[in-house]
Amino acid sequence: MKPLTPTSNKWADKANHNRARMLISCPDQPGIVAAVSKFLHQHDANIVQSDQYTMDPEGGMFFIRIEFDLPELEFKLNALKEDFAVVADQFQMDWRISLAPKKxxxxxxxxxxxxxxxxxxxxxxxxxxxxxxxxxxxxxxxxxxxxxxxxxxxxxxxxxxxxxxxxxxxxxxxxxxxxxxxxxxxxxxxxxxxxxxxxxxxxxxxxxxxxxxxxxxxxxxxxxxxxxxxxxxxxxxxxxxxxxxxxxxxxxxxxxxxxxxxxxxxxxxxxxxxxxxxxxxxxxxxxxxxxxxxxxxxx
CATH class of the missing domain: 3.40.50.170 (Formyl transferase, N-terminal domain)
Structure with missing residues (x-):
């Protein structure tokens, strides 16, 4: 019997090869969203989706998930991570950036x-x-x-x-x-x-x-x-x-x-x-x- 394989084109239109995801958790304070958005804008990235949640605006934890597009992302990813570490240190962020198309x-x-x-x-x-x-x-x-x-x-x-x-x-x-x-x-x-x-x-x-x-x-x-x-x-x-x-x-x-x-x-x-x-x-x-x-x- 021929082995079954995943439908090859189901996700083809959804897998934008210039798309990445950023997940952040950190102590809540003013300026987090502005700093992240400014950073991505300065690096020519376009935010396509953003979700956020705070446990308590005063003293709680803040969480955000951002999807963004950046041309030639795969070649720029390491430099992007190195540059973002400066922002992350400022806000005591636990963070990661991953390539959306990577399974x-x-x-x-x-x-x-x-x-x-x-x-x-x-x-x-x-x-x-x-x-x-x-x-x-x-x-x-x-x-x-x-x-x-x-x-x-x-x-x-x-x-x-x-x-x-x-x-x-x-x-x-x-x-x-x-x-x-x-x-x-x-x-x-x-x-x-x-x-x-x-x-x-x-x-x-x-x-x-x-x-x-x-x-x-x-x-x-x-x-x-x-x-x-x-x-x-x-x-x-x-x-x-x-x-x-x-x-x-x-x-x-x-x-x-x-x-x-x-x-x-x-x-x-x-x-x-x-x-x-x-x-x-x-x-x-x-x-x-x-x-x-x-x-x-x-x-």
């Missing part, structure tokens, strides 16, 4: 459930997910044929309590330097602190509850036992705190006392796949700024 490289981790994986594969194949899926890694062999039908490499790395350290070493060997972000698409393993240090704020997990409710295992059973009337799903960055990292996206759906645990799972699968796909899309489009244990999402 992030993703690795998807999965166990036995395929619904979140399939949603990402379908969106990637349709050209709706602007990224390159470099590989899928699983602790089970079940989805090899499915993944390889998309022309994507599949790595089966078994994990047990006794072999977890060795398995993570193998995962790092195949991902380190090859991917920008890791997606846990119902990967039913806890990621160790040692692994996390290589991908800070670059591992996205989907948890099958509306966090902070029902942390940990079997959240649908927990929800059923509690008699909830709404269930949900949460996409978040992974930290050392179990299911406690910065939340990117959430959604919910109403349920009733008539729904069994299996029915809650069925309803939840749809929520999970949509929530995770949104979070991944916003991440690869540089729409998320992390501050402490929160996110600011410009969508």
């Amino acid at each position: 992030q490289k993703l690795a998807i981790f999965v166990s036995k459930e395929d619904h979140c994986l399939l949603e990402l594969l379908w969106q990637w194949q349709a050209g709706d997910l602007y990224a390159d899926i470099e590989m899928v890694i699983s602790n089970h062999p079940d989805m090899r044929e499915l993944v390889e039908s998309f022309g994507i490499p599949y790595h089966h790395i078994p994990v047990t309590a006794d072999t977890k350290a060795e398995a993570e070493a193998m995962q790092l060997e195949v991902t380190h330097g090859k991917v920008d972000t890791i997606i846990l698409a119902r990967y039913m393993q806890i990621i160790s602190p040692k692994f996390l240090q290589f991908y800070k704020n670059r591992i996205i997990n989907i948890h099958h509850s509306f966090l902070p409710a029902f942390v940990g295992g079997k959240p649908y059973a927990q929800a059923f036992n509690r008699g909830v009337k709404i269930i949900g799903a949460t996409a978040h960055y992974v930290t050392e705190e179990l299911d406690g990292g910065p939340i990117i996206e959430q959604d919910v759906q109403r349920v009733s006392h008539r729904d069994t645990v299996d029915e809650l799972k069925r309803i939840g699968r749809h929520i999970e796949r949509i929530v995770l796909a949104r979070a991944v899309s916003w991440h690869v489009e540089d729409r998320i700024l992390v501050h402490e244990n929160k996110t600011v999402v410009f969508n």
